[in-house]
Amino acid sequence: SEHVISLGRYLMQPFKTLFIVLSEFLFSSVDLDVAEEYSALEEISDEEAAGISIPANIPPASNSLRDYVDKSETLTKLVQLGVHLWKLEQRPNVGSMLLRLDFNTDVAPRLLFLKQIGVENSRLGYIITHNPFILTADLDNLQA
Known part of the structure; x- marks a missing residue:
């Protein structure tokens, strides 16, 4: 193939x-x-x-995630949530980590967890911008 x-x-x-x-x-x-x-x-x-x-x-x-936003459902939805990709791409390894994520299997369950513990929709972008590795954290560890 x-x-x-x-x-x-x-x-x-x-x-x-x-x-x-x-x-x-x-x-x-x-x-x-x-x-x-x-x-x-x-x-x-x-x-x-x-x-x-x-x-x-x-x-x-590319030196910027901006070039991938239209090609990646995950990046598109993160931008819609208010995540500042320009801040994240300045951090080592964060850009490549975000490109590997699948929205439905990686991001959505963690967003639901944040909602369950009382995080308001308007704060999700801020939280992910400041702690993007929450998107790869084990859900069991987050819930503990």
Whole structure:
């Protein structure tokens, strides 16, 4: 399948290439049944690396989450909640963490938890802006 990505192939590539491949991985469908056939340590030639194509609707590289908001349901909904992405992208690892989140499975349950403990809708954006890692915290630990 053309969507199967062996990330190990790209470990020796420049950071920009790795970022592009990660973007492609995050925003494409991956056939996990076929993915088992490939080695994570398989190397590719410079020509193969140069031939990697990225769908036009995905920014090839960006210093800002703004370029991904229209492509990511999670980022779109976080902005609607009042989360200040420009503040979060200045913090190490937060941007890539947000891009990996699925709104329905990762974000929504934590928002419901915050609502259950009395957080008002108008405060959700502020809380996530100041503590984005609550979106990856284990729900059992939050409820304890």
